[in-house]
Amino acid sequence: MSQSVNTLLRLRELILNGEVRPGERVSELSVSDRIGASRTPVRAALMRLADEGLLESLPGGGFAVRSFTERDIRDAIEVRGTLEGLTARIAAEHGVAEGTLADLRDTIARIDDLLGDDRGVEATFAEYVVLNEQFHTLLAEAADSPILAQSLGRAAALPFASPSGFLQAQSVLPEARLILTLAQEQHRAVVEAIANREGARAEALMREHARLARRNLELALRDRTILQHIPGGALIRRRQRT
Amino acid sequence: MSQSVNTLLRLRELILNGEVRPGERVSELSVSDRIGASRTPVRAALMRLADEGLLESLPGGGFAVRSFTERDIRDAIEVRGTLEGLTARIAAEHGVAEGTLADLRDTIARIDDLLGDDRGVEATFAEYVVLNEQFHTLLAEAADSPILAQSLGRAAALPFASPSGFLQAQSVLPEARLILTLAQEQHRAVVEAIANREGARAEALMREHARLARRNLELALRDRTILQHIPGGALIRRRQRT
DNA sequence: TGTATCCTTTATGTATACATACCATGCAGC
DNA sequence: GCTGCATGGTATGTATACATAAAGGATACA
Numbered sequence: 001m002s003q004s005v006n007t008l009l010r011l012r013e014l015i016l017n018g019e020v021r022p023g024e025r026v027s028e029l030s031v032s033d034r035i036g037a038s039r040t041p042v043r044a045a046l047m048r049l050a051d052e053g054l055l056e057s058l059p060g061g062g063f064a065v066r067s068f069t070e071r072d073i074r075d076a077i078e079v080r081g082t083l084e085g086l087t088a089r090i091a092a093e094h095g096v097a098e099g100t101l102a103d104l105r106d107t108i109a110r111i112d113d114l115l116g117d118d119r120g121v122e123a124t125f126a127e128y129v130v131l132n133e134q135f136h137t138l139l140a141e142a143a144d145s146p147i148l149a150q151s152l153g154r155a156a157a158l159p160f161a162s163p164s165g166f167l168q169a170q171s172v173l174p175e176a177r178l179i180l181t182l183a184q185e186q187h188r189a190v191v192e193a194i195a196n197r198e199g200a201r202a203e204a205l206m207r208e209h210a211r212l213a214r215r216n217l218e219l220a221l222r223d224r225t226i227l228q229h230i231p232g233g234a235l236i237r238r239r240q241r242t
Numbered sequence: 243m244s245q246s247v248n249t250l251l252r253l254r255e256l257i258l259n260g261e262v263r264p265g266e267r268v269s270e271l272s273v274s275d276r277i278g279a280s281r282t283p284v285r286a287a288l289m290r291l292a293d294e295g296l297l298e299s300l301p302g303g304g305f306a307v308r309s310f311t312e313r314d315i316r317d318a319i320e321v322r323g324t325l326e327g328l329t330a331r332i333a334a335e336h337g338v339a340e341g342t343l344a345d346l347r348d349t350i351a352r353i354d355d356l357l358g359d360d361r362g363v364e365a366t367f368a369e370y371v372v373l374n375e376q377f378h379t380l381l382a383e384a385a386d387s388p389i390l391a392q393s394l395g396r397a398a399a400l401p402f403a404s405p406s407g408f409l410q411a412q413s414v415l416p417e418a419r420l421i422l423t424l425a426q427e428q429h430r431a432v433v434e435a436i437a438n439r440e441g442a443r444a445e446a447l448m449r450e451h452a453r454l455a456r457r458n459l460e461l462a463l464r465d466r467t468i469l470q471h472i473p474g475g476a477l478i479r480r481r482q483r484t
Numbered sequence: 485t486g487t488a489t490c491c492t493t494t495a496t497g498t499a500t501a502c503a504t505a506c507c508a509t510g511c512a513g514c
Numbered sequence: 515g516c517t518g519c520a521t522g523g524t525a526t527g528t529a530t531a532c533a534t535a536a537a538g539g540a541t542a543c544a
Contacts, residue, residue, distance in 0.1 A: 003528070027495065038529045047286065051293045053392060060536070061496050075332070075389040082328045086320060147317040150295060151325075151397050158389070245498070269525065280499045302506070303526050
């Protein structure tokens with residue numbers, strides 16, 4: 001593995017783990033010392049992470065870990081949901097290969113199996129996160145649009161905008177299973193709308209799906225909890241210490 | 243001006259001018275020789291342009307000028323229009339300072355003046371492009387959302403997705419004046435919807451505005467014309483040689 | 485004691501040297 | 515004549531040296 005990629009991955013992990021705090025300056029040299037690469041690949045990684053939105057470039061040069069407000073998080077969901085709505089509509093309008101539809105339906109079916117699993121939601125949750133991520137990835141591929149994939153990829157790169165992030169957040173809610181089932185119904189409806197070439201309906205359903213994610217965030221925020229990055233770019237709810 | 247910025251601007255211009263053709267490989271050394279900077283700032287510029295979408299990174303390393311299909315262009319309009327719709331909605335929902343509304347209305351009024359100008363559309367077109375760009379910029383600022391601005395900025399960075407690009411394209415259409423007037427009505431309606439805190443209506447109007455841009459593109463494509471980059475990231479229609 | 489200035493330190497920006505990998509070309513052998 | 519291997523050139527990846535600018539601290543003067 002190249003030093004650039006290695007540095008990128010490790011530095012991203014450090015940020016998401018909170019080992020470098022929001023607002024904190026990230027100098028090339030400090031990363032260079034910590035990771036063990038020279039300044040050149042470190043610089044590449046810093047620029048890349050700034051593009052992703054995890055770092056912000058300072059006026060005088062250099063970078064700092066970006067801090068996000070609740071408003072930012074809400075907006076990130078809106079953006080992602082809106083673009084996923086467009087993705088669904090374009091997929092429906094252009095038509096999707098039968099194989100892709102089969103993959104989507106298969107993913108949904110495997111989630112159904114997981115929901116019926118004896119072990120319960122908590123035990124199977126990690127698998128659910130992977131499968132859900134797969135569903136969203138398949139949907140993005142179904143639209144078969146590099147331009148859209150680029151925009152959506154950037155929007156989803158924000159840690160709290162990813163499905164896995166929100167599913168993690170949902171996992172500890174009492175009504176987790178209900179929410180997962182609701183999401184399943186939405187997934188199913190979107191796929192059928194795409195199969196039936198109903199663009200407007202597919203878009204509306206996908207945006208409704210995003211509204212669910214937003215509602216869950218509202219719950220998490222209202223319940224006196226704090227949001228914290230965890231590895232993989234997800235969020236967890238944790239009761240705030242008094 | 244730093245070498246990095248200088249290299250970025252000049253290289254972007256070279257690409258938009260078509261002096262390096264789509265698909266052509268852009269090596270660090272060739273740019274370094276051409277611009278006069280060392281490989282380090284050139285590399286930074288290349289990575290940046292790849293993020294923008296003007297270059298694509300090759301599997302074996304290095305970069306090439308990205309080529310866009312008609313489908314890509316259509317999708318870019320959709321993405322931009324969709325995100326601008328979200329921008330309008332968020333601005334309406336959160337409320338906009340009276341000063342910003344005044345700025346928006348003032349921009350519209352100045353465009354009205356231009357439309358009533360004796361010199362005609364052709365002569366005043368350059369000013370119109372600037373003012374229209376300003377309108378869209380003000381709208382993005384009105385939403386006051388860094389996250390949304392980031393996504394929208396990326397989507398609008400694609401040369402043919404910018405309002406100026408499409409206005410250039412519209413300029414040579416027979417019905418240019420009609421289209422400009424229609425856009426004015428849409429601009430006005432969006433601003434009033436935002437002022438009245440009608441989020442859904444603001445979003446719908448903005449998306450309709452994007453539909454106009456798309457329709458103009460369809461006209462350009464159907465009329466056996468080719469699309470070509472010109473400096474400033476715009477498109478021009480030019481009758482295809484037989 | 486406070487403020488201003490200068491110096492030192494540390495950061496980034498830049499250039500370049502070096503290593504490595506890939507591709508193309510040429511030569512030799514079959 | 516074709517194929518395979520070797521060699522060279524050119525590309526990127528990486529490391530590092532050097533320049534410059536900004537920030538912080540210390541010292542001197544008011």
